[in-house]
Amino acid sequence: MVAPGAVLVDNNRSAWQRNRHRPGWNALLEAIRAGGVRHVIVYHPDRLMRQPRDLEELLTLSEEHDITLHGQANRRDLSDPDDRFFLRVEVAHACRSSDDTSRRLRDALEDRARAGRPHSSGQRPYGYAADAVTVLELEAVIVREIYTRYLEGASPGVIARELNDRGEVTVSGVAWQPYAVRAVLASRHVTGVRVFRGEEAGEGDWPPIIDRGTWAEVQERRSYRASAYDRRGWRFYLLRGLVVCKRCGWRMAGSTSKDACYMCARHTYLGAERCHRRIGAARLEEFVSDAAVELLTQLDVSGAPRAATALSAADEAAISADEVELAELKDMWTHREISTREYRQMRKTIEDRISALYRKTIVRPTVEVLTGLVGADARAVWNQLADRGEVERLNAVLRFLFAAVIIDEHRAPRGGFDYSRIDIEPNPL
Known part of the structure; x- marks a missing residue:
């Protein structure tokens, strides 16, 4: 039985995305560093690690702790060279598979953009329904008002205050803020233009709320106001x-x-x-x-x-002595005079002493x-x-x-x- 507190879950968090924060994975690594983990149970290793760097991080920790990885159909001893080799192959294959899936998804998104279909994101654009195509006339009126008031000289803060005084809310259902008004003013979606990767991809297949001339005039005004703002007295x-x-x-x-x-x-x-x-x-x-x-x-x-x-002569002598001790320790382990566990524990103690001495220079x-x-x-x-x-x-x-x-x-x-x-x-x- 596995204790409930030892179950680590990362729901809907892809192990393939390199910049994705995975609290469960990070908690597992911390538990291993703390010495509280000997066995890791997963459905399959490629569900846990889809990037070679994740596997290498786990293998590095396994050198200090005896870790066994259990999957649905097999188990891997991370201290065994053969198991480490097979794991590297499995993770590399999973990474290649994820790369292929990502490439197909990017191609599909590009085809969708060229066809003029809207980008389907988590939040609908203000003025449109969830399909990003159907115009919501009540919100469209507010979009046109925002553009008109801005061209009349009202600032985003003034426009937001006017909308809040009437009880209007954003697409998230919260009060208007100046940055939300600026987002509407910068939106290309309201002009019926499809943007892909920051560049105009062509006409969209949804009706515009604002004509392009008005949008261009607003962008020119925004640029002018920004430059005028920068020219004010500076200190x-x-x-x-x-x-x-x-x-x-x-x-x-x-x-x-x-x-x-x-x-x-x-x-x-x-x-x-x-x-x-x-x-x-x-x-x-x-x-x-x-x-x-x-x-x-x-x-x-x-x-x-x-x-x-620089390190003192005494510190340099201490480091040299520790390095000799490390070499002797490795020789003892090579000749099976000490176990792998003993070797790792003693090596870590010596390496910590060396690191503490080098930190004196920082x-x-x-x-x-x-x-x-x-x-x-x-x-x-x-x-x-x-x-x-x-x-x-x-x-x-x-x-x-x-x-x-x-x-x-x-x-x-x-x-x-x-x-x-x-x-x-x-x-x-």
Whole structure:
């Protein structure tokens, strides 16, 4: 009997797709690494592994643990060379079969696109029924309204707000957000054009909701608005990549408005998901810079190891001794003086010791990043960098010193700057 907790399932998750996340497979590998698994039972090995790299990963683990793989009609001892050979052949055949199936599917999709039939995905396009062909007139009216309002100068945020005020919902049944409006504006499906792999494949066999001229005009307007947006007053935000909203955990980005500030990335959302948290950029940057300068003034890196630290003579001697011991251990195993299990256990112990010694050379490059910035002259050097406009260098130093600058809600009287809402999380040095 197999205990229920030892059953690992990956329903509807293809073992062939290289980038597919498979929680059950990952849990199996972790259980093997933990030493809690000796036998693996599957319907057939090619149901478990359809990529050679998966098999090789399992075989690598089997070198440290005695693993037997049981299938419907056979079992494979992963430490046996013959069984490993047959498994590699089976998995290679399964991979080839999956490649053939994938190629046939891609060809079928291409034929479907050339014939003008719509792409059948999990979610229907807004304005059309589930078959992506039949127009839903109530939604089509909204699609036309979105295009008309945009050409009249309304932004996606304004359009989304107007739709929500009337109780309209998206194809998912949720409130409209600016990104959903932009998706409708970018859709080629509403023009009756079939797109395949990002390129126009021809006329679709469904009726359009928006004519091509209107769609092209909207794309030109979108491009113009984007370029106009980019031409607004620009400043480098010194804390870019560091400021985090404590309420929702999202990054806070610099604004493009006249009053420079850091705003939560969810400030463009509508409804309950919207976050209005913001903080003035100038005072925040001054506060964090002062904290950095104070830390740099007190920091002593004179004895800090450099990134290219070499092993000491004692460590090198210890590694050499361990390597000799590994060779002797392998010789004992070759002459059957110790069992495979004993060999694997002792080899792992020695290899772990060697890895621990090599890890001593992996250090944060404190000296390289902070060169010339530490000590009593830290304030003067910092100001010189700022005066010369070397803000990228200052940002790099701040990100090296600090993991995050967390912003809480404002509690001070209106109009005042609340320093108590700022929490600086340091990096280990």
